[in-house]
Structures are given as structure tokens and as C-alpha cells.
Amino acid sequence: MKILVCISHVPDTTSKINFTEDNTKFDSNGVQFVINPHDEFVLTRAMWFKEKQGASITVVNVGNISTEPTLRKALAIGADDAIRVNTEATDGFYVAKQLAEVIKNGGYDLIMAGKESMDYNGGMVPGMTASILDYNFVNACIGIEIEGNKATVTRDIDGGKEILSTELPLVIGGQKGLVEDKDLRIPNMRGIMMARKKPLKVVEPVDFDPTTVITDFEKPTPKSNCKIIDADKVEELVDLLHNEAKVI
Amino acid sequence: MAQDLYQAPDYYHLDDLLTDEHKLIRDAAREWIKREVTPIIEDVAQKAEFPKQIIDGLAKIGAFGSFIPEEYGGSGLDHISYGIIMQEIERGDSGVRSTASVQSSLVMYPIWKFGSEEQKQKYLPKLATGELMGCFGLTEPNHGSNPGGMETKYKDMGDHYLLNGAKLWISNSPFADIAVVWAKNEKGRVHGLIVERGMKGFSTPETHHKWSLRTSATGELIFDNVKIPKENLLPGKSGLGAPLMCLDSARYGIAWGAIGAAMDCYDAALRYAKERTQFGKPIAAFQLQQKKLTEMITEITKAQFLTWRLGVLRDEGRATSAQISMAKRNNVEMALNIARESRQILGAMGITGDYSIMRHMMNLESVITYEGTHDIHLLITGMDITGIPAFV
Numbered sequence: 001m002k003i004l005v006c007i008s009h010v011p012d013t014t015s016k017i018n019f020t021e022d023n024t025k026f027d028s029n030g031v032q033f034v035i036n037p038h039d040e041f042v043l044t045r046a047m048w049f050k051e052k053q054g055a056s057i058t059v060v061n062v063g064n065i066s067t068e069p070t071l072r073k074a075l076a077i078g079a080d081d082a083i084r085v086n087t088e089a090t091d092g093f094y095v096a097k098q099l100a101e102v103i104k105n106g107g108y109d110l111i112m113a114g115k116e117s118m119d120y121n122g123g124m125v126p127g128m129t130a131s132i133l134d135y136n137f138v139n140a141c142i143g144i145e146i147e148g149n150k151a152t153v154t155r156d157i158d159g160g161k162e163i164l165s166t167e168l169p170l171v172i173g174g175q176k177g178l179v180e181d182k183d184l185r186i187p188n189m190r191g192i193m194m195a196r197k198k199p200l201k202v203v204e205p206v207d208f209d210p211t212t213v214i215t216d217f218e219k220p221t222p223k224s225n226c227k228i229i230d231a232d233k234v235e236e237l238v239d240l241l242h243n244e245a246k247v248i
Numbered sequence: 249m250a251q252d253l254y255q256a257p258d259y260y261h262l263d264d265l266l267t268d269e270h271k272l273i274r275d276a277a278r279e280w281i282k283r284e285v286t287p288i289i290e291d292v293a294q295k296a297e298f299p300k301q302i303i304d305g306l307a308k309i310g311a312f313g314s315f316i317p318e319e320y321g322g323s324g325l326d327h328i329s330y331g332i333i334m335q336e337i338e339r340g341d342s343g344v345r346s347t348a349s350v351q352s353s354l355v356m357y358p359i360w361k362f363g364s365e366e367q368k369q370k371y372l373p374k375l376a377t378g379e380l381m382g383c384f385g386l387t388e389p390n391h392g393s394n395p396g397g398m399e400t401k402y403k404d405m406g407d408h409y410l411l412n413g414a415k416l417w418i419s420n421s422p423f424a425d426i427a428v429v430w431a432k433n434e435k436g437r438v439h440g441l442i443v444e445r446g447m448k449g450f451s452t453p454e455t456h457h458k459w460s461l462r463t464s465a466t467g468e469l470i471f472d473n474v475k476i477p478k479e480n481l482l483p484g485k486s487g488l489g490a491p492l493m494c495l496d497s498a499r500y501g502i503a504w505g506a507i508g509a510a511m512d513c514y515d516a517a518l519r520y521a522k523e524r525t526q527f528g529k530p531i532a533a534f535q536l537q538q539k540k541l542t543e544m545i546t547e548i549t550k551a552q553f554l555t556w557r558l559g560v561l562r563d564e565g566r567a568t569s570a571q572i573s574m575a576k577r578n579n580v581e582m583a584l585n586i587a588r589e590s591r592q593i594l595g596a597m598g599i600t601g602d603y604s605i606m607r608h609m610m611n612l613e614s615v616i617t618y619e620g621t622h623d624i625h626l627l628i629t630g631m632d633i634t635g636i637p638a639f640v
Contacts, residue, residue: 069268187276189310
């Protein structure tokens with residue numbers, strides 16, 4: 001079984017968020033980047049397929065050269081080889097177009113991606129990729145088993161689980177539940193040394209104009225201080241809600 | 249201990265000077281410490297136990313002989329890699345870092361540098377995986393800063409050597425499988441010998457009731473007519489210069505390690521100062537606390553760059569013993585001062601085991617003394633810049 005794991009390179013969730021170029025670009029100065037947390041669960045589940053069912057794992061990222069350390073980490077964790085599509089990941093559809101090309105050329109049976117990336121939270125790429133290729137698609141997966149050509153996939157739904165059966169080739173959007181936090185792997189020194197020798201192929205993007213352009217980022221309004229109004233001063237409360245907070 | 253919320257300070261983007269592989273190694277060590285060490289470390293420190301269960305993990309993150317070539321089971325990495333691994337481990341605990349330092353710099357290093365091919369093949373791969381643990385015997389009850397006066401000696405008995413004497417303050421001694429021991433021959437020349445646990449007349453009593461490095465096992469090495477096979481002598485180098493080369497490697501690792509302890513204290517103090525409210529605002533809003541925090545991050549940043557530069561020099565084979573002394577001395581004192589200032593910021597909470605600060609502070613009292621005392625390192629630098637030794 002050939003597995004492709006799609007890896008996003010995202011700011012660590014503790015990063016301070018700032019924007020440049022008139023609030024149209026994320027300011028990456030001094031920001032630490034990590035494997036998208038959803039993708040890390042997916043990659044770990046893929047490792048189980050590798051170890052228990054002899055699958056091969058290719059990891060792919062659509063991004064410029066600054067994303068290579070993230071791919072190297074995935075190789076150090078245990079992926080067999082990596083592909084970087086050498087272009088800026090501008091929007092979800094653009095990324096899906098690029099991934100679809102990689103998948104067409106590589107002939108993968110199972111494409112595993114995190115259900116969304118933790119930076120822009122678009123949540124579009126896995127579904128769009130499957131749609132472009134006309135592959136089966138299951139989102140928000142918390143469990144997956146493969147036997148031959150058949151896949152049994154467990155989804156997280158409101159208040160419970162949904163169990164589906166489908167066939168390869170298949171795209172899944174995965175999340176925690178595929179594996180748990182304790183199962184996530186820290187690259188060991190042997191893995192880091194082996195990763196040096198594993199192939200990381202850089203491919204050029206397919207020609208395609210992004211369909212959306214970011215015009216502005218806005219940060220949430222900072223929380224204001226709490227005002228305590230005495231219980232017997234209802235009129236003052238109403239006045240503040242009406243004239244200052246303007247909510248009534 | 250409370251949940252480990254550690255975020256490493258990097259005020260001047262030192263990360264930009266590290267390679268991607270350095271950062272991968274560093275992040276792996278950092279993650280492993282967070283997952284495997286900080287959840288247990290306070291408990292084992294309170295009980296004064298060495299956490300044997302983490303030996304395998306230490307080996308896996310490359311804490312044992314990362315600079316040893318791959319053919320002997322090491323990782324063949326540069327000295328900056330070794331340094332950043334030590335930094336991350338000491339961020340967790342100086343005692344754990346001590347165990348790793350001893351294994352790497354004081355046991356694997358001399359066998360690699362001065363050992364025969366057979367000794368390298370026999371010991372290094374097993375030391376790299378932690379299957380064998382080692383210790384290093386130089387300091388004696390009557391000879392600390394003056395190791396040249398050592399009394400431990402061996403006699404050539406024809407088909408073996410006979411070793412007699414005692415070593416004190418030996419990290420890892422109570423559980424070590426082998427000891428690299430420095431002793432004088434009949435001509436008074438210092439040589440290294442590999443002593444194995446189980447050899448008749450060799451014992452390793454543990455030193456109890458320490459208030460420092462409580463997670464690291466410390467003890468003595470006692471040699472009472474121990475028969476040492478001749479093939480256990482390290483043939484590559486003799487004289488005091490041999491153990492001093494090992495100490496250079498260990499002190500270099502300590503210089504990095506101390507930064508880790510300082511970073512952990514600063515990070516805890518900064519977070520606490522922003523959360524703790526007095527007089528209606530966070531204590532971080534008060535000038536006296538800002539002074540403490542500002543001076544801490546300034547000192548950490550200076551130490552980070554000093555030590556990174558030392559790493560570059562060491563990788564180029566140009567770092568001198570005196571330069572290593574300066575970094576070890578500066579960084580450990582810096583870390584100890586930061587531990588004390590951080591403890592002040594946390595007030596009474598700072599003395600509890602809910603925070604790592606008091607443990608770091610107590611550990612650093614050993615770190616400032618071992619591997620060359622604070623004063624001796626000053627005299628090494630003094631001798632280097634004046635050309636005049638002031639030891640005697």
C-alpha cells in the first residue's frame with residue numbers, strides 16, 4: 001500500500017501573531033514552525049500501517065524551501081521519502097490542485113491529511129483534492145482500517161461516531177483519535193541520522209492562478225477590563241450597556 | 249510538579265545560527281524532556297532516586313556520545329549538537345544532565361580518544377545505547393582541585409596490574425558497569441584504566457543525604473588490591489593531560505547545560521510574574537520585577553552567544569581549555585544567580601516542588617563546584633591572560 005501523507009508547515013500554537021505588508025501577510029520573523037498538529041496524528045497512524053502492514057509512506061508539502069525542516073522531521077519520524085512542491089501555498093484550492101498532480105504522478109492508494117491546518121483553518125484541501133481526482137473522501141476521521149482494497153473509516157460526529165466502509169483510492173481528513181497524544185513520536189537520533197539519506201524531491205508547481213487573494217487580516221479586539229456595577233445601581237448598568245457597550 | 253509549560257527564550261534569534269539538523273535534534277530533545285522527564289523529575293528528586301527508567305530514552309535522543317563516530321555506535325555529530333542536547337537535558341534537571349555528561353565526555357570520550365581498537369569495539373556501542381553505564385574516577389578525598397597529587401596507584405604484576413586507592417564524588421558510581429579510573433604507575437605517571445563491576449576488591453558505596461543533584465547517583469570508588477587485566481589500560485595517552493582533555497569535553501557540555509537551567513528558571517519566573525496579581529495588577533507590571541526579568545534575559549542571551557561561539561571554535565578544533573573554563577564559569581554563575589532571582593519573583597511558591605526553580609538552584613550549587621570549581625576556572629583564565637599560574 002502506497003500512502004501519501006500531506007504535511008502542512010504551521011506556526012507553533014504559542015507564537016505571537018503579527019502581520020506585515022499592510023495587514024496582508026503573516027509576519028514569520030522569530031516564529032517557530034511545526035508539523036500541523038492534525039497532520040502529526042495522521043502521520044503517526046500512517047506509521048502504524050507501515051509497521052503492521054508494510055505500507056510505504058511519502059510525505060508531501062506545498063511550500064517554499066523554508067518548509068523543508070518540517071519534511072525532514074517527518075522523515076526522521078519514519079516516512080520513506082518526501083516531496084516538496086516548490087511554490088507558496090496561497091489558498092486551499094491552489095494547494096489541492098498541486099497535491100492532485102503529485103497524487104496522479106505517484107499512484108498512491110491512500111492519501112492522508114489533517115482535516116485542517118492550524119494556521120488558516122481552511123479545512124478545504126483534503127476534500128478538494130479528492131474531488132479533483134474523483135477519489136473517495138472521508139473527513140474528520142478518528143479511526144481507519146484497511147484490508148485489501150476495503151477501508152473501514154470511523155468519523156467523529158456530533159454526540160457519537162459514524163462508521164463507513166469505502167474503497168481505495170481514498171483521501172481522508174484525519175484528526176486526534178486516529179492515534180492519541182501519547183502515541184505521537186519524537187524523532188530519535190537514529191531516525192534523524194537516517195533522514196539525512198532519505199530522498200527529498202523538489203517538484204515545480206503546475207501552472208494555475210490562485211482563485212482568491214488575501215486583502216486584509218484583522219486580529220480580534222483585545223478583551224477590555226471588567227467593570228463591576230453594584231446590584232442596586234441597575235440604571236447605571238443599563239446606561240453603560242446602552243451608551244458605552246452599545247449592545248442594547 | 250505543575251504542568252510543564254516551558255517556552256525556550258531566544259531573544260536574539262540564535263536559532264538562525266543553528267542548522268536545520270541542530271534544530272531538529274534540539275526540538276526532539278526538548279520534546280522528550282517535556283514528555284518523559286519533567287512529569288517524574290520532581291518526585292524522584294524528592295525521593296533522591298536516580299530515574300533508571302529514562303536511560304533508554306536518553307540514549308535514543310543521542311545523549312550518550314553524540315560526537316562519537318557512527319562506527320562505534322555514536323551519532324558522529326558536531327559539538328554544537330552535543331551542547332544543545334546537554335542544554336535541553338539540563339533544562340529538565342542538572343542531575344540527569346550529569347549522568348549524560350559523564351557517560352559521553354568522561355567515559356566514552358577517553359575510550360574513543362585513548363582506547364585501543366578492541367576497547368572501542370567492546371565498550372563504545374554498548375555505552376551509546378545505555379546497555380552499559382560508566383563513571384569516571386579522578387577526584388580523591390585528599391585531591392580535588394589538585395588532581396596531580398592523586399594517591400590511587402597501580403603496580404605491574406607481570407600478567408596484570410594491581411590497583412589500590414579511592415575516588416570520591418563520582419557521579420554514576422553506584423550503578424555504573426564500568427569505571428574509567430585515573431591512577432599513577434610505579435613511576436608516578438598518570439594512566440587511565442577501565443575497571444569493571446564485579447572485579448574482586450572493587451566497591452562503589454553510595455553518597456547519601458545530598459541536597460543537590462538528588463536525581464543523580466553519587467558515590468565512591470574503592471580499590472582494594474583489584475586485579476586489572478593488562479588489556480584494560482588505555483594505551484593512547486598518559487599524564488594528567490589525558491583526564492584534563494576529558495574534562496574539557498565535559499565542561500564544554502556543562503557550559504551549554506547551565507544555560508538550559510537558567511532558561512527554565514527565567515521562563516517560569518516570567519510566566520508567574522505575568523499571572524500573579526498584587527495591588528490590583530500583575531507583579532510583572534512593577535519595575536523591580538521587570539529589572540530582575542530584564543537582567544535575566546540579558547544574561548541568558550549573552551551566555552547563549554558566548555557558548556554558541558565556543559561551539560563553533562570547538563568544531564573547528566580551536567577552542568582552548570581556558571576558553572572552555574571561561575564559559576563554564578560564566579554560565580554556571582549566571583544560571584545560579586538567575587535561579588535565585590527567579591525564586592524571589594515566585595515568592596514563597598518558589599520554594600515548593602510545584603516549580604523547578606529551587607531544584608535547579610540546589611543542583612547548580614554542585615555544578616558550580618564540580619568539573620573545576622568556580623575559583624579554579626578563574627585562575628585558569630587568569631593564568632591564560634597573564635601567563636602566570638596562581639594555583640600555588
